[in-house]
Amino acid sequence: MSALRPDLALISEWIEPGQRLLDLGCGDGALLAHLAEHKQVRGYGLEIDADNVAACIARGVKVIQADLDEGLSDFGDAAFDVVVMTQALQALQRPDEAVKEMLRVGKTVIVTFPNFGHWRVRWALLRGAMPVTPSLPEQWFNTPNIHLCTVKDFEALCAQRRWKITDRALLNHAREGGLLSWAFPNLFAEVAVFELRSI
């Protein structure tokens, strides 16, 4: 099979074999298919887009067509070992409510989002224009990303809500860790990956 996107490859390393997983905004099911094959993970993907849903079905990924903004009321408390959401948090109506729901449904939560504190973003804003970057390719008027945040903002939210950050990875443009994004995460990380647990 084709190589997994680097942020998905990283997440896949954080998943234990045999875990029960819920992937929110699972796209074409690449992560779930990979985990099913290599880690015997069982679970479901939630996805709203019709083409992606059809793609999941074609590759045998269990997919439930749903709108993440409607919450996770279909799922019981602690029903999953891990709840994953990659690059979708910033497109939700209420990202804080979403993370809260993820922590209710899963014992562990893994969430990734584009860092709005990245220097390219800051540079664009300094020049007086909304940023268009490799991580955020859309224009201000057609972007689905309505609730962007920085690494610093997200950590502040976690502290305020008493969500425990149990792991963190900060990836640069190539979706890999690096010295700069390690030393100055809020400036150099393009994609942030957090693992959370309820305290």
Added chain:
Amino acid sequence: MEPVSVGIVTPQKIGFASPLALDCGRTLPRYELMVETYGALNAAGSNAVLICHALSGDHHVAGVYSEGDNKPGWWDNCIGPGKPIDTTKFFVVALNNLGGCKGSTGPNTTNPETGKPWGPDFPLLTVSDWVRSQAALADHFGIAAWAAVVGGSLGGMQVQAWAIEYPARIRHALIIASAPELSAQNIAFNEIARQAILSDPDFHGGHFYEHGVVPSRGLKLARMLGHITYLSDAAMRAKFGVELKAATPSFNFDVEFEVESYLRHQGQSFVDRFDANTYLLMTKALDYFDPARDAGGELVRAYEKATAQFLVIAFSSDWRFSPARSREIVQALVAAGKDVSYVEIESELGHDDFLMPIPQYHRVLKNYLDRVAGEPS
């Protein structure tokens, strides 16, 4: 491959000599089922797909009866070579359910004890009774387990019953435009339909055959009511509009609007092809279906025994069996830890959409069933 018709098909009547114990407490000593099959059963007997029909369906699901026949089976757009239910890959079995009126043992067939039509003496059946008779049909063909059981609406209820009652005999359960049980509103519609038939003077307590009449007014009303619930408000508006047929109102009760003409036509053509006692029986089977009732009121517990993989499909404009009802099924399956996918198809027509060749609907069915066909037997 380019989708084509299965071509000319021939129904067959299969007799069963073993008694069938029914949920009502009675037993059918023997019975016959009208069946059509398409495609070929493989040597392992592992490629069989059962199609379960809805309220007014029958065994004629695909193909035509002769060269000039312009009325193909009721799901011809979905079943055939190159179609989502591909008859080059699957052995497809369709039947007229017990109690039906298209050749299977039912109210309009002869009761061997009296030599007269069964009429109202034919036992009322449940979805589970049908599934038991379908299991006997599987035995007849040497099918140990269905690759998939597929059904829409009342057919989807049979699929659910298969998964719950014969877990070892079904690998994939495709539940389309269905519900975990009828809502009070659904039962209410069925009750009005039944009252229309029961109160028709030509019904004669169900013994109308002997009087040489049919309760056509009652059956027609029942069908007219049904048709309203199978279409969405938007679809009816688009299809019929609200314009008067004439320039001015005629101030009488003749047909003045397009929708009136449509309903009268649908009602009348139904009278010509359907049996009133079967209609009563089918609506009661719908009303009685409630797997949670047999599991202490909990659908999750009802599904615990199931081992099939599930595909649940709903249609956005369907208000008779709304997506919310399908999600109840999905929720219970997830809570029971079962393999399930759920797809909501954007649609406009309403409940009838499950019979329509909507591209996303057929793509999902095809993608799913192509995988089923590829599974090792």
